[in-house]
Amino acid sequence: MADDESVDLALIPFAFDVNVADVLTIQRGLFLPLTELPETTDLIFLAFQPTDLRASRVAPFIRGGLVSRLNEDGTFYMDGPAFPGNSGSPVFVRPTGTRFTRRGFALGSDPIAFRFVGVVGEYIPYIDVAVSPQTGRPRVSFEENTGLTRVWSADHLDRLIQSTAFKEQVKRLRKRGLVNSANTQTA
Numbered sequence: 001m002a003d004d005e006s007v008d009l010a011l012i013p014f015a016f017d018v019n020v021a022d023v024l025t026i027q028r029g030l031f032l033p034l035t036e037l038p039e040t041t042d043l044i045f046l047a048f049q050p051t052d053l054r055a056s057r058v059a060p061f062i063r064g065g066l067v068s069r070l071n072e073d074g075t076f077y078m079d080g081p082a083f084p085g086n087s088g089s090p091v092f093v094r095p096t097g098t099r100f101t102r103r104g105f106a107l108g109s110d111p112i113a114f115r116f117v118g119v120v121g122e123y124i125p126y127i128d129v130a131v132s133p134q135t136g137r138p139r140v141s142f143e144e145n146t147g148l149t150r151v152w153s154a155d156h157l158d159r160l161i162q163s164t165a166f167k168e169q170v171k172r173l174r175k176r177g178l179v180n181s182a183n184t185q186t187a
Contacts, residue, residue, distance in 0.1 A: 031154040032115035038102050041067040042094035043078055047086045074153050082123045082149040089120040091151050116154055124148040
């Protein structure tokens with residue numbers, strides 16, 4: 001976000017034809033505020049694997065995880081492995097008949113099923129450094145994926161959409177005739 005140097009997230013408005021089926025959007029009414037997302041919530045995310053060389057079409061893999069920890073900075077950790085190339089993958093609440101809530105648990109209907117909760121930001125690595133017993137200096141480091149993924153919440157995306165910088169960019173695209181109100185929502 002332009003106003004917050006600690007947020008590594010950007011939105012870029014672009015023109016597209018709403019009649020073309022290869023562009024799908026997430027309506028803002030599906031954004032779930034972080035305050036309504038309890039830890040242990042089951043999640044799914046759409047991941048594009050850059051190493052899937054045999055694919056005859058571009059299609060995501062559906063992966064799973066759960067909210068492992070809510071962070072004070074408006075992000076959360078998902079216990080679900082992401083990999084390089086998964087950044088920006090949308091994350092949704094997995095539907096379930098039983099859901100933990102802030103007050104206990106709920107059975108039956110799932111009012112937050114398939115709500116959009118954010119985008120994959122980065123996987124969290126574990127780094128083990130081997131130190132030489134002779135010199136005391138690091139010799140080699142080993143890096144592994146911990147299976148934890150940092151997710152930028154829908155709240156962060158919403159703030160970006162509402163930001164002056166984003167609205168000005170959309171305004172410039174409209175002025176050039178590249179975007180009209182039928183295919184762009186910024187409200």
